[in-house]
Structure formats: structure tokens, C-alpha cells
Amino acid sequence: MISIKNLNKFYGSSKVLNDISIDIKAGEIFAIVGHSGAGKSTLLRCMNGLEEYSSGSLKVNSKEIKELGKEQLRSFRKNIGMIFQHFSLIQRKNVYENVALPMQLWGYSKDEIDKKVKELLSLVGLKSKLNSYPNQLSGGQKQRVAIARALTLEPQVLLSDEATSALDPNTTTSILNLLKKINKKLNITIVLVTHEMDVVKQIAQKALLLEHGNIIGFDNTEDLFLKPDEKMKEFLGEVEVVPKKGVNIKLYFPKKNAHKSFITTMARELDMDFNIVWGKLEEVNSHIIGNMVINVKDEEEQSVIEYIKKHDIVWEVL
Template sequence: MINIKNLNKYYGDTKVLNNISIEIDSGEIFAIVGHSGAGKSTLLRCINGLEVYSEGSLKVHNKEIKNLSKEQLREFRKDIGMIFQHFSLIQRKTVYENIALPMELWGYEKKEINKKVKELVNLVGLEEKIDVYPSQLSGGQKQRVAIARALTLDPDILLSDEATSALDPNTTTSILNLLKEINKKLNITIVLVTHEMEVVKQIAQKALLLEHGNIIGLDVTEELFLKPDEKMKHFLGENEVVPNKGINIKLYFPKDNVYQAFITKMARELNMDFNIVWGKLEEINTHIVGNMVINIKEEEKQKVLEYIKEHDIVWEVL
């Protein structure tokens, strides 16, 4: 659906996106993650043609964005909804009027607009707020209006630029659950920009990590957290401190793994004591994944590794 290859973007002499190559599949929830200044919002704006990229290719539905005329770009954006951090609602318009606005601008009939707005208000759970003004809404309710407005033209792609950054944790979770529901019910591809790793864990199926315009990580979300490389560890602020003596073995527990109690089981069956010197378990998209580091004596290494291999556990000696 979205194919980006060797994409570069400059502001003057400053390169803000460096050789970006990714593919985003239809119906996927894809996260673009990075700290402030990483280039994530710039990349998002390239996808819907709000930014012009300097080199490389960016195709959506096999259309090269930089080759579209102004009229073609306007028609193209009809299929892409967008939500922002600060909602961008019109204060003098009601919830109904804010959601109806895109359809009015495209010349839809009132009957069709009314039907669509009521469907969307129901989808985002704001039936009782349809005639109120933004000033009477909470932050989470305002974002629900913004989401409904982004869906009025039946887009097949929804872009989210830090849409939960201004919300408290509970409200963030409710908005993310709404986006997951929309993704499932409407089969809409969602591309979200965020600097919050908790957002990625809750919703994203795949994630791209950007740092100063460079890709430092790209994988299925579970794999990024399960087996972080050194750049990912630095990004997450992780620091594995393990003993200098003995043998340190790292064990990986992927999603739906039945060996969450593996270490206890191994200790009992081998009649050994293990020191767990480092560990992390994360809930990623309702699955528990993680890894642990155990420290054993040198003379126990062969026996322990044979046992691990017999049970199909992914491991490495540090």
C-alpha cells in the first residue's frame, strides 16, 4: 500500500531524512517512533504530500506522490485522513458541524452528510455530545471528534501525528482502543507518529525507529522489544548489568510462549540454583514478551545449554 524507497529530504543543506526504505501493508497499524527532531513528522507529511521529498520514491497505491499534479494531489488526499496532537477543531462549530465539514467542502448532499455524521458520532461514542461546542468537551472527547472528522470521506489510510501526546494515560488508552477498533472494523491502514514507547506497545504491529533522520530499527513490534540491538537499547534507556564471573545466558520469551515459568522448571529438574541477574517482561499488543539473563557456574554450562536446546528456547551466551 505504502512503498518508500531510498527517500531523502533536505531543508536547505540540512538532511532531515536519510535513505528511508519501508513498506506499510494494507490494514496494518504502523508506528513511526523517535525523539523530537528525529524526522518522524516530516516523513508522515511526505506520505500525504504536505512535504516534498528531495530524492527517492514514495508510492501510495502505486502512485508516485511527487509526480501528482495539484488536482491529483487534492483527489489523492481525499483517501487519507489525518489527526493531530491539538485536535484542530473549529471552536465556533458544534461537534456535528466539525465532523460534517469535509463532506460539505466536497459538495455532498445534506442527507448523505447527516447519515454519515450520525454513524461516525456513534462509532466514536459521542452521541450525547453531537450538538455541543469544542469548549464543552474534554481532551479525549475533542480527539474523538477529530478522529470522526478524519473518517468522513471514507479514507483507507489514517495518519496520526502525536495524537495522544496531549492526553493523560487513561484517555490515551481509550483513544488507542478506539483506533484499534476502527482499524479492525473499517480495515483502515493506520500510520502513527509518536515519541511514546507505551503507545507503540499498545497498538503497533510494526514499528520504525528514527534518530536524526536515520533508521535505527525496523521490525515487528514484538521483535524490537524482545531482541533489541545496541541502538534500540540506547533508545529505550536500557542497560544490562551482568556479573563478570561465571557464565551469563540470555533467554528469550516470544509471544504466546509456554515457557514463562521455564527457569523455575529448569532449576527443579536439573536440581540447580540459578541467579536471575537481569530481566524484562513487556506487554506488547496484549502479548507478554521479554527476556532474562541467568548466571551459572562454568562447570554447569554444558548441562544447562543441553537442557535449553531440548526445549526450543531462544538463547545466547553474553
């Protein structure tokens, strides 16, 4: 669906994207994550031709963006919907008119527009608000209108640029659930830019982590959180405090065995007591994953490691 190879982007002499290579599959929900200035919005805007890239390749459905002429680019953008942080609704138009606007600009008939607008407002849960104006809506309702508008031309890809950043946590969850519903029902590819890791956990199947225009993480979301590398830990602000005495072993539990009582079973079978330093379970993309740090005596280290190796557990000595 989207194939990016060795992509570079300069603003003057400043390099904002450095050798980006990723593939996004059709129907996938993909997150681009990073702090302010990481280059994530620039990368997103390259995907629909709003930004030119300096070198490398960016193809959407096998079409190289930089090779498209003006009319070709206009036609190409018809297949790319986009939603923004601050909704970008026209204040003097009501909900119906805001959603209908893209179809009007492309010359659709009134009957086609009326049918599509009402279908989409029903999909996003705002059928009763078609005559309301933006200043009469909550933030979440405004974003739902923006999502409906982005879907009017039946795009294959939906780009989301910090679309939940201006919303409270409960509203954010409702919008993310709506996006998941749209992804499943319409089989639309969703690429979202965010700096919020909770957003990534809730919705993304795969994530790209950017820092100063460089890729510092790229994997299935569950794997990124299950066993984060040093860059990921730094990004998350995780500081691991462990005892100085004994051996500290960190265990990672993937979704298929996150609920198993591994520690209890190991303690019983080895006839040992372990100190549990800390542990956590969390939901990532509708799956439960977890990790735990145990502290064992020096003389028990080898027995414990040999036992762990016999089971489907990822581990490391801290």
C-alpha cells in the same frame, strides 16, 4: 499499500531523511517512532503530499506522490485522513459542524452529511455531544471528534501525528482502543507517529525506529521489544546490570511460551540451582513476551547452553 524506496529529504543543505525504505501493508497499524528531531513527522507528511521529498520513491496504492498534479493531489488526499496532537478543531463550530466540514467542502448533500456524521459520532462514542463546542469537551473527547472528522470521506489510510501526546495515560489508552476498533471494523490502514514506547506496545503491529533521519530499527513490534539491539536499548534507556562473577545468560521468551516455567524445568532436569538476576513480562500488541537473565557457575555454562539449544528459546551470553 504504502511503498517507500530510498527516500531522501533535505531542508537546504540539511538532510532530514536518509535512504528510507519500508513497506506498509493494507490494514496494518504501523508506528513511526523516534525522539524529537528524528524526522518522523516529516516522513508522515511526505505520505500525504504535505512535504515534498528530494529523491527516491513514495507510492500509496501504486501512485507516486511526487508525480501527482495539483488536482490529482487534492483527489488523492481525500483517501488520506489525518489527526493531530492538538486536535485542530474549529472553536466556533460545534461537534456536528466540525465533523461535517470535510463533506461540505467536497459538496456532499445534507442528507449524506447528516447520516455519515451521526454514524461516526456513534462510532467514536460522542453521539450525545453533537451540539457541544470544543471548549466544552475534554482532551479525549476533542481527539474523538478529530478522529470522526478524519473518517468522514472514508479514507483508506489514517495518519496520526502524535495524536495522544497531549492526553493522560487513561485517555491515551481509550483513544488507542478506539483506533484499534476502527482499524478492525473499517479495515483502515493506520500510520502513527509517536515518541511514546507504551503507545507502540499497545497498538502497533510493526514499527520503524528513526534517529536523525536514519532507520535504526524496523521489525514486527514484538521482535523489536523481545530482543532489542544496542540501538533499541539505547533508545529505551535500558541499562543491564549483571554480576561480575559467573556467566550471565539472557533468555528471550516469545509470546507462545512466555508463560512456561522453563527455568524451573531446566533446574530440575539438570539438577542445578540458578541465580535469577532479573526478569520481566510485558504486553506488546496484546501478546505477552518476556526476558530473563540468569547467572550460572563457569563450569555449568556448557550444560546450560546445550539444554537451552534443545528448546525454542532465544538466548545470548552477556
